[in-house]
Amino acid sequence: MSDEDARRWDARHGAVDAVGPLPPDALRGRLDLLPSGGLALDVACGRGAVSRWLAERGFVVDAVDVSPVALATVAEVEGVRAVRADLDLGLPPVCAGPYDVVVCQRFRDPALYPTFVERLAPGGLLVVTVLSEVDDEPGPFRAPAGELEGAFAGLDVLLQREVDGEAHIVARAVRADPASSARAP
Numbered sequence: 585m586s587d588e589d590a591r592r593w594d595a596r597h598g599a600v601d602a603v604g605p606l607p608p609d610a611l612r613g614r615l616d617l618l619p620s621g622g623l624a625l626d627v628a629c630g631r632g633a634v635s636r637w638l639a640e641r642g643f644v645v646d647a648v649d650v651s652p653v654a655l656a657t658v659a660e661v662e663g664v665r666a667v668r669a670d671l672d673l674g675l676p677p678v679c680a681g682p683y684d685v686v687v688c689q690r691f692r693d694p695a696l697y698p699t700f701v702e703r704l705a706p707g708g709l710l711v712v713t714v715l716s717e718v719d720d721e722p723g724p725f726r727a728p729a730g731e732l733e734g735a736f737a738g739l740d741v742l743l744q745r746e747v748d749g750e751a752h753i754v755a756r757a758v759r760a761d762p763a764s765s766a767r768a769p
């Protein structure tokens with residue numbers, strides 16, 4: 585990310601009060617899908633509404649963003665580790681996981697999708713919301729129809745919708761089959 589873009593995000597975060605705690609949008613009405621606790625990753629966390637919500641539910645949260653202004657609020661929350669990183673360079677190595685929950689909301693970088701899957705623990709939950717071209721204009725920040733479903737086809741997709749300019753997916757990493765490892769020599 586350019587210095588100018590980073591400054592723009594800082595200014596934007598500095599101009600609004602912290603909000604939340606709030607559940608991830610994709611999980612609204614399906615909070616039963618959330619594991620009971622563990623390690624969580626909030627990608628491009630902003631001012632940390634979702635990180636705070638996860639921490640309140642007992643998760644230990646790695647909250648990643650490029651903006652120090654945004655992270656200053658998140659860093660005060662007990663149970664949250666604020667990680668400053670430019671995600672254009674990928675997820676930072678300190679966020680190795682494995683994570684019981686990975687949330688990425690309103691930040692779209694398809695190059696990161698395989699990394700989200702790699703960092704999930706077996707049975708871990710992926711929760712993604714991005715801007716979508718469905719019911720809206722095409723644009724560089726919007727996912728074309730079917731992007732999330734295609735990217736996460738290897739997971740067990742629990743919930744998927746594309747409507748009104750947003751795409752959501754909730755999917756679970758497939759657990760290893762104990763029977764197949766029992767058969768291994």
Ligand SMILES: C[S@@+](CC[C@H](N)C(=O)[O-])C[C@H]1O[C@@H](n2cnc3c(N)ncnc32)[C@H](O)[C@@H]1O
Binds near residue numbers: 648
């Ligand atoms: C629209 S906000 C979404 C914040 C939060 N996930 C939410 O749902 O409220 C996008 C976030 O991505 C962060 N961001 C943008 N580009 C980034 C990059 N290259 N690396 C890390 N964070 C980035 C911004 O600082 C901002 O907090």
